[in-house]
Amino acid sequence: xxxxxxSLNSGSNGNxxxxxxxxxxxxxxxxxxxxETVKRMNDLKLSMDRxxxxxxxxxxxDHITGAAQLSKQFRMPVYILPDTLKNAEMRIxxxxxxxxxxxxxxxxxxxxxxxxxxxxxxxxPVSFVVEHDGIKIGVFTDIGKVCKTVIHYFRQCHACFLESxxxxxxxxxxxxxxxxxKRISGGKGHLSNSEALELFLKYKPPYMSHLLLSHLSAxxxxxxxxxxxxxxxxxxxxxxxxxxxxxxxxxxxERPLEERCExxxxxxxxxxxxxxxx
Numbered sequence: 001x002x003x004x005x006x007s008l009n010s011g012s013n014g015n016x017x018x019x020x021x022x023x024x025x026x027x028x029x030x031x032x033x034x035x036e037t038v039k040r041m042n043d044l045k046l047s048m049d050r051x052x053x054x055x056x057x058x059x060x061x062d063h064i065t066g067a068a069q070l071s072k073q074f075r076m077p078v079y080i081l082p083d084t085l086k087n088a089e090m091r092i093x094x095x096x097x098x099x100x101x102x103x104x105x106x107x108x109x110x111x112x113x114x115x116x117x118x119x120x121x122x123x124x125p126v127s128f129v130v131e132h133d134g135i136k137i138g139v140f141t142d143i144g145k146v147c148k149t150v151i152h153y154f155r156q157c158h159a160c161f162l163e164s165x166x167x168x169x170x171x172x173x174x175x176x177x178x179x180x181x182k183r184i185s186g187g188k189g190h191l192s193n194s195e196a197l198e199l200f201l202k203y204k205p206p207y208m209s210h211l212l213l214s215h216l217s218a219x220x221x222x223x224x225x226x227x228x229x230x231x232x233x234x235x236x237x238x239x240x241x242x243x244x245x246x247x248x249x250x251x252x253x254e255r256p257l258e259e260r261c262e263x264x265x266x267x268x269x270x271x272x273x274x275x276x277x278x
Contacts, residue, residue, distance in 0.1 A: 011244030024109030034069035058122035119144035165190035
């Protein structure tokens with residue numbers, strides 16, 4: 001079996017990620033309008049009829065803009081934490097509104113979704129690992145810092161949408177006010193290129209096939225910087241930089257036949273994690 005993944009858009013102007021197999025699919029976040037989401041899926045020959053649910057990571061507008069309309073138009077269940085829904089000020093039909101529990105799997109069709117708490121300046125932010133037939137896809141964006149939980153799940157991923165938001169030098173030398181610079185880099189904002197690279201180099205599993213670098217800043221980063229930084233360390237991993245202005249291609253992720261996954265229990269992880277800021 002295989003999973004098919006794409007970033008429909010990634011950045012502060014809108015985030016939406018598709019993960020699916022031949023029967024079922026889910027969306028993680030809905031930062032595009034409903035109309036634009038449908039258009040991009042049609043362009044990629046992805047069927048909305050297969051989308052069984054929408055999962056929301058947190059309430060910031062670049063993650064929820066199209067959520068209510070998508071749910072209404074396609075009778076799509078929305079999985080969202082109560083505090084996130086309250087702060088989003090979104091109207092979701094009661095029969096389509098669902099919640100979940102962090103660190104407990106939710107089954108949607110033939111797939112399972114594992115949400116876990118992350119560091120970000122939102123009410124109750126989470127990231128996700130989506131699994132089908134032993135294939136695991138991570139969606140790790142809007143992460144203020146790498147913690148042991150992020151490491152635990154990253155080490156299991158066959159593919160991952162990983163935030164690589166800013167180049168530290170560009171941020172420090174740029175025109176943002178000091179309070180905004182501190183918000184971005186202060187542990188509850190976003191992950192820098194160097195932090196994302198360190199996570200990749202230290203903890204990528206041997207069976208990882210795709211890394212989609214996501215949520216790049218428009219003003220404090222550039223796709224060419226990210227691509228060059230990661231490609232020279234990529235090995236057998238396909239490096240894709242997710243654009244801010246359109247979708248990526250659809251990538252097929254498979255589980256190698258020879259794979260022997262050693263899953264390390266979260267409680268057994270001994271790392272003290274405060275990755276270096278470069």
